[in-house]
Amino acid sequence: MDEGVGVALIGTGMWGRRLAAAVARTPHLQIVTSYSRTAEKRDAFAAEFGCESSVSLETAISHPRVQGVLLVTPNHLHARGTIACVEHGKHVFVEKPIADALEDGQRMQAACAEAGLTLLVGHAFRRLGAARRVKTLLDQGVLGQVVLVEANFSLPGTLTPDKWRYYRKTCPGGLLMQLGIHHADTLQYWLGPVRRAQGAFARLATTAEIDDVGLAQLEFESGALGTLSSSYVSPKSFYLHLYGTEANLNYETDMSIWPRAEEMDAATTLTLQTKSGRQRVAFASGDMLVEELAEFARCVHGEATPETGPAEALAALRVIRQAINTHDRFVLEKVP
Numbered sequence: 001m002d003e004g005v006g007v008a009l010i011g012t013g014m015w016g017r018r019l020a021a022a023v024a025r026t027p028h029l030q031i032v033t034s035y036s037r038t039a040e041k042r043d044a045f046a047a048e049f050g051c052e053s054s055v056s057l058e059t060a061i062s063h064p065r066v067q068g069v070l071l072v073t074p075n076h077l078h079a080r081g082t083i084a085c086v087e088h089g090k091h092v093f094v095e096k097p098i099a100d101a102l103e104d105g106q107r108m109q110a111a112c113a114e115a116g117l118t119l120l121v122g123h124a125f126r127r128l129g130a131a132r133r134v135k136t137l138l139d140q141g142v143l144g145q146v147v148l149v150e151a152n153f154s155l156p157g158t159l160t161p162d163k164w165r166y167y168r169k170t171c172p173g174g175l176l177m178q179l180g181i182h183h184a185d186t187l188q189y190w191l192g193p194v195r196r197a198q199g200a201f202a203r204l205a206t207t208a209e210i211d212d213v214g215l216a217q218l219e220f221e222s223g224a225l226g227t228l229s230s231s232y233v234s235p236k237s238f239y240l241h242l243y244g245t246e247a248n249l250n251y252e253t254d255m256s257i258w259p260r261a262e263e264m265d266a267a268t269t270l271t272l273q274t275k276s277g278r279q280r281v282a283f284a285s286g287d288m289l290v291e292e293l294a295e296f297a298r299c300v301h302g303e304a305t306p307e308t309g310p311a312e313a314l315a316a317l318r319v320i321r322q323a324i325n326t327h328d329r330f331v332l333e334k335v336p
Helices: 014-024 039-049 057-061 075-087 102-115 129-139 174-191 288-300 310-334
Strands: 005-010 029-035 068-071 091-095 119-122 146-154 194-202 213-220 225-231 237-244 247-253 268-274 277-280
Touching: 005 014, 005 057, 005 288, 014 029, 014 039, 014 068, 014 288, 029 039, 029 057, 029 288, 057 075, 068 075, 068 288, 075 091, 075 102, 091 102, 091 288, 102 119, 102 310, 119 288, 119 310, 129 174, 129 237, 129 247, 129 268, 146 174, 174 194, 174 213, 174 225, 174 237, 174 310, 194 310, 213 310
Parallel strands: 005 029, 005 068, 068 091, 091 119, 146 225
Antiparallel strands: 146 237, 194 213, 213 225, 237 247, 247 268, 268 277
């Protein structure tokens, strides 16, 4: 791979800026142009990151120097944006979730496959050095049979009517769709498929339409049970606890560093608890955003296939959609 892949970045909000900063940390990509709906924001972004400012999505993705597109848009726009990229023959990196609805994600998968184009989904957390180390420990059988899992990802959110996350229509599943889905991917990377999920949601402390707390009870195909929970109104939290027949593993991150994703490994501790005591587990730190973007560049050059492609993204989305659907059925059944 001799030169950086030219990309268009669509969506210049907080996370779009984080991805742009990650692009600057790798020689494998170059942001050629960017687009967002607000001219002032896209012009400020272009000036900061040294790229062109496009006046429309069409202009951005049809740019002759653009080989791939980084879609960092609201979830409900992912399918539309991906199809537009495919129509222009561009490879696609789309932030998680792949879409709000399984049908949209499957449509994106089929369109990219038929066109022979890459679709890489931004499930970056499995790429953390700590997460890779856990995978190695599990593959080595250090924990024995994993029988129970507890996972939480919580961030206090600014939920105001001008935000798309405020509304059920544009952010179904709310915090589990935005935060918990990261753990839904990582846990299946570690432990294999989830067979069944039962959801429970509530709106307790916010005026937004969406629920501000939620959890999913999980049953893995292995037989292990788990809970996956998130809050939009509590202090920052990120942990995964695995309980095995030979050892327990606690994975915890001091999220005061968030959203500086490149610092997550430095803020993470892994602790192994066996019958003989507790010990810290060492691991190599990584930069999860740089890793996924460098992989996207290799995919564009035909040198790799996505680790978190549509199949993996749809598996994570199924967990969240099943949690939503089972909760909705339970609520409807209780209505007189």
